[in-house]
């Protein structure tokens with residue numbers, strides 16, 4: 063009897079214990095500041111374009127972040143060196159991933175080889191200066207402060223040491239994500255992208271170590287606008303990737319210091335955008351605005367294979383200043399979603415007679431077979447001035463670091479079939495033209511085979527090129543090889 067009483071009492075104690083545990087699990091805290099933390103954990107930090115493991119269902123913890131400031135020389139683009147100031151050795155700085163209720167113990171370490179004091183203002187902090195006041199740290203020192211993450215969202219952090227604009231312009235910015243309780247819904251791929259504008263003493267493309275130009279920065283006249291700290295950080299072999307059918311989430315920030323981003327992915331629609339990095343979700347978005355010191359989370363599913371170009375849709379920044387990245391998607395085509403070119407028909411509504419534009423009297427119906435090489439060149443020049451000129455320029459001289467020259471181009475003259483292929487299908491990836499490297503995008507030109515023959519004949523017979531004649535048959539041969 064005594065024993066029975068004893069075991070009964072024991073099981074009651076156990077029951078109480080279990081229910082109390084269970085209750086603790088279920089408890090929803092109205093105020094994030096009430097969420098308890100019991101364990102310690104070292105934060106995983108990643109450099110772009112990677113992000114740390116999702117928080118998932120983990121409980122709030124004391125999260126120890128060790129961030130090292132490094133002043134490093136790097137390359138802004140081929141041959142152009144820049145002295146970057148970084149959080150964690152990369153631009154943008156290391157990605158920090160937390161959840162609501164975490165108590166972040168932040169250690170800011172200023173490497174002894176650095177020249178300057180720095181600090182950090184995290185937009186995820188509720189407190190004076192976002193931590194800046196408590197984190198001002200001289201080279202060879204470490205400052206520690208802590209904060210509790212109260213508001214879920216994607217936040218920018220940056221250096222706030224005077225002159226603030228200069229510290230940001232040199233690369234001192236990054237993102238900190240505060241996930242809601244239970245984490246963000248899982249996706250297949252996640253990447254970290256941050257736009258920034260750079261101001262150099264020399265013009266865009268001028269070689270050598272380029273110092274920061276304060277006046278250009280004050281005037282907001284950027285020489286470079288880039289993703290992840292340099293031209294080409296997300297193109298060619300550095301492109302981010304996904305497979306057809308996968309869901310992609312991009313954590314996109316803008317460090318500025320000066321320019322607002324019109325973030326767009328060519329050929330995709332954002333299924334979801336966490337506007338300004340907050341809770342509010344917009345759906346079916348083409349271009350999302352990301353101000354300096356702001357961020358957005360964009361999500362989409364990739365339906366078809368191909369290269370999708372990430373840009374700031376203030377488009378000269380993309381094609382002339384570097385704000386261009388690539389998402390390469392592999393997998394099965396789906397002709398229902400995107401057919402690709404179906405046919406290339408001749409369109410001559412007025413019949414096959416020669417048409418002239420009233421203003422210039424030039425021949426525009428270039429499907430009229432050219433009767434001589436001279437005529438091919440003449441027709442070809444028209445096409446050049448309508449189509450190619452915008453990028454390769456009137457004298458075929460190109461634009462340094464953006465569009466390769468066609469004038470005296472060793473690349474062009476070396477291989478005519480290759481040149482035909484480029485005009486037929488477009489071109490991406492690194493190429494070297496007259497000793498200069500280019501790694502950009504030429505889109506497919508919507509021209510008929512005869513037009514391609516004419517424009518290339520014009521190009522080959524201009525500006526010191528080899529004088530080759532390209533016929534329609536040659537173009538057809540290359541086209542059918544595909």
Ligand code: HEC
Pocket residue numbers: 446449450451452453454464465466467468471473474475481484485489490491492493495500501502503504505507517518521
């Ligand atoms: C939207 C800009 C743009 C237009 C329009 C354009 N190109 Fe290009 N082209 C480029 C870029 C960028 C490259 C280099 C691609 C790379 O880096 O892989 C290139 C490369 C080339 C090359 C090989 C490199 C060289 O310099 O010899 C040839 C040939 C060429 N283009 C011909 C043409 C012709 C002909 C036209 C018009 C029918 C044309 N392009 C229209 C941007 C353009």
Ligand SMILES: [Cu+2]
Pocket residue numbers: 147179180181221222223229234
């Ligand atoms: Cu700084």
